Amino acid sequence: MVSALKQNWWVLVLRGxxxxxxxxxxxxxxxxxxxxxxxxxxxxxxxxxIFALIGAFGYGLPGGQRLLMVLLGFLGLAVGVFAVARPGIxxxxxxxxxxxxxxxxxxxxxxxxxxxxxxxENEWALIIGALLSIVFGILLLWRPLAGVITxxxxxxxxxxxxxxxxxxxxIRLRSLATRIx
Numbered sequence: 001m002v003s004a005l006k007q008n009w010w011v012l013v014l015r016g017x018x019x020x021x022x023x024x025x026x027x028x029x030x031x032x033x034x035x036x037x038x039x040x041x042x043x044x045x046x047x048x049x050i051f052a053l054i055g056a057f058g059y060g061l062p063g064g065q066r067l068l069m070v071l072l073g074f075l076g077l078a079v080g081v082f083a084v085a086r087p088g089i090x091x092x093x094x095x096x097x098x099x100x101x102x103x104x105x106x107x108x109x110x111x112x113x114x115x116x117x118x119x120x121e122n123e124w125a126l127i128i129g130a131l132l133s134i135v136f137g138i139l140l141l142w143r144p145l146a147g148v149i150t151x152x153x154x155x156x157x158x159x160x161x162x163x164x165x166x167x168x169x170x171i172r173l174r175s176l177a178t179r180i181x
Contacts, residue, residue, distance in 0.1 A: 006173050006176055006177040006180070007177065009170045009171075009173040009174040010170065010174070011170070012166045012167070012169050012170030012173065013166070013167055013170035013171065013174070014170075015163070015166045015170075016162075016164065016165070016166030016167030016168070016170060017163065017167060018163070019159045019160070019162045019163030019166060020159070020160055020163035020164065020167070021163075022156070022159045022163075023155075023156040023157065023158070023159030023160030023161075023162075023163060024156070024160070025156070026152050026153065026155050026156025026157075026159060027153065027156045030149045030152035030153055030156070031148075031149065031152070033152040033155060033156065034091050034148045034149065034151065034152040035087055035091070037091075037152070037155065038083050038087045038090050038091045038094070039083070039084065039087065041079075041083055041090070041094070042080045042081075042082075042083030042084045042087075042090070043080065044080075045076045045077075045079040045080040045083065046076060046077055046079075046080025046081070047076075047080075048076040049072075049073045049074065049075065049076025049077035049078075049079070049080060050073070050076075050077070051073075052069050052070075052072045052073035052076055053069070053073035053074070053077075055069055055073075056069035056070045056072075056073060091148045092144045092145065092148065094148075094151075095140055095144045095147035095148050095151065096140070096141065096144055098137075098140060098147070098151075099136075099137040099138070099139075099140035099141045099144070099147065100137065100141075101137070102134070102136045102137030102140065103133070103134050103137035103138065103141075105130075105133055106130040106131065106132075106133030106134035106137065107130070108130075109126055109127070109129065109130035109133065110126075110130045110131070112126070113126040113127045114127075
């Protein structure tokens with residue numbers, strides 16, 4: 001694998017540059033980035049729905065399982081169409097789901113920390129993390145549009161960090177390949 005990477009170091013550099021560019025675009029146009037992510041979700045849901053429908057009839061499933069696959073297929077198609085038809089509402093819906101997930105996860109973490117306080121030390125760290133999760137969820141519910149933009153910024157931050165890592169690896173592999181050659 002290392003020899004293949006050494007020969008194709010430029011692919012990693014290219015991936016890094018593209019990821020950094022996407023990250024920068026995410027910071028410059030967070031709304032466009034959020035919209036693009038919604039369209040990717042829509043495409044995934046639509047394709048998943050089609051494959052679920054194909055599977056429902058192509059796998060020879062018994063009646064009950066076939067019905068569930070058909071429902072799953074139509075749900076995927078519906079989510080895909082809805083996200084394309086109403087991308088703004090779809091983006092806000094995703095943020096609301098994330099908000100409720102964070103709130104519920106925080107509550108569960110507090111319960112777990114309280115139940116485990118005799119078995120573990122520093123359960124307060126779990127409680128602080130749980131409280132932050134709950135506050136994060138409440139903030140997203142309070143300002144869901146800001147949550148959409150924040151997710152675009154987080155994507156941009158991730159893309160830049162990933163891009164720097166790929167670029168760095170590609171450059172190191174190039175220098176390794178030239179030293180060996």
